[in-house]
């Protein structure tokens with residue numbers, strides 16, 4: 001039987017960063033089930049197009065990970081200023097909606113402002129166990145909530161918003177104050193809001209360039225190797241194409257509910273907590289277009305008539321994601337988990353037809369003949385659902401994992417709403433804890 005110091009499940013950015021930190025210091029194996037590294041931060045190259053799993057942009061915030069990421073990207077890195085829109089009432093208004101009410105139809109604008117001021121004057125404190133719907137109406141008022149916050153987030157999460165909790169909102173939802181909202185409704189405001197006002201993106205190779213750069217230095221990376229089961233009593237794992245592996249330490253980056261199911265000896269109450277964790281599924285339709293796209297980076301689509309919740313132009317991040325003079329677009333569609341169930345329940349042909357009509361209406365394409373390449377990609381899980389069940393289940397699961405010395409990290413290992421830099425940070429930290437032991 002092969003033995004190793006640390007077994008790392010998954011070669012996405014979290015697993016790769018853990019291997020990167022252990023490299024040359026302690027033996028490790030990264031078992032990645034796909035034939036390429038990068039997980040959701042990989043890029044698929046086809047016919048001159050570089051298709052990502054939707055827009056994957058680098059918003060860097062911590063010095064050490066920033067330095068590592070920038071050194072891996074070297075001179076293949078661009079810094080861009082966000083140009084994002086919200087498509088609503090047949091118009092493109094600048095993002096975020098709540099700070100740019102000016103272009104809305106007069107009736108809607110005054111409803112949004114009136115209801116916002118009403119909520120601000122009431123100044124209600126947060127309720128205990130506040131749900132997303134109450135939170136949005138308390139913070140932004142009923143108008144902004146009705147027209148954007150609620151329809152957009154329901155379309156994205158595919159889960160009743162009065163069951164969604166709000167721990168994830170603070171870093172991700174822009175929160176302009178009273179002055180900003182009034183200025184955005186009646187004055188002229190150039191102020192930018194939110195965590196993603198500037199972002200970085202590789203010049204060449206799509207976002208997958210980052211994972212590939214990290215992977216090329218890793219002697220322990222094994223592709224096409226799915227971890228099937230784990231026995232923490234014997235500290236062994238059954239892995240497709242590798243057989244049985246004995247390990248001293250374990251880092252998991254696979255989705256937490258699946259990881260718990262892989263355990264040979266998980267007690268019933270832990271299995272039952274794992275079954276309470278929910279997520280949505282996102283499909284991304286990547287399109288290769290014969291003509292350049294309008295300059296927008298991406299747009300949000302809260303209205304039901306659009307089947308996608310967001311669409312963007314990767315070729316506006318870098319024109320090298322498409323052949324010269326052409327564009328690379330992506331459309332994101334959210335579903336309840338496993339809604340296709342392998343039974344063809346999602347009608348992709350119909351989705352394409354309505355989407356192409358919508359793209360024409362919004363000016364992304366002029367006619368269907370401009371579409372020369374198409375690639376559907378599936379993300380399951382995609383967005384973790386924050387609800388009371390998650391809040392109750394996670395401490396129980398993590399306490400059980402901690403007692404067994406298991407690190408479960410990354411967006412899905414930790415079962416949270418996080419981003420690429422955070423996955424890298426957690427990989428480094430888990431490996432460092434192991435090196436200290």
Ligand SMILES: Cc1cc2nc3c(=O)[nH]c(=O)nc-3n(C[C@H](O)[C@H](O)[C@H](O)COP(=O)(O)OP(=O)(O)OC[C@H]3O[C@@H](n4cnc5c(N)ncnc54)[C@H](O)[C@@H]3O)c2cc1C
Pocket residue numbers: 009010011012013014015031032033034037038039040041053054055056057058059225226227228253254255282332379381382383409410411412413418419420421423
């Ligand atoms: C729609 C969407 C848009 C996003 N946009 C951004 C963005 O703009 N900027 C940003 O910073 N982040 C973004 N993210 C988040 C980003 O994708 C993640 O934070 C990051 O990719 C997580 O890396 P990870 O290594 O934790 O997980 P993953 O990338 O999911 O990697 C886990 C790996 O484990 C492998 N695996 C799973 N099960 C097994 C098994 N049994 N055996 C072996 N291998 C297994 C998988 O194949 C995968 O490669 C976005 C996410 C989504 C869903």
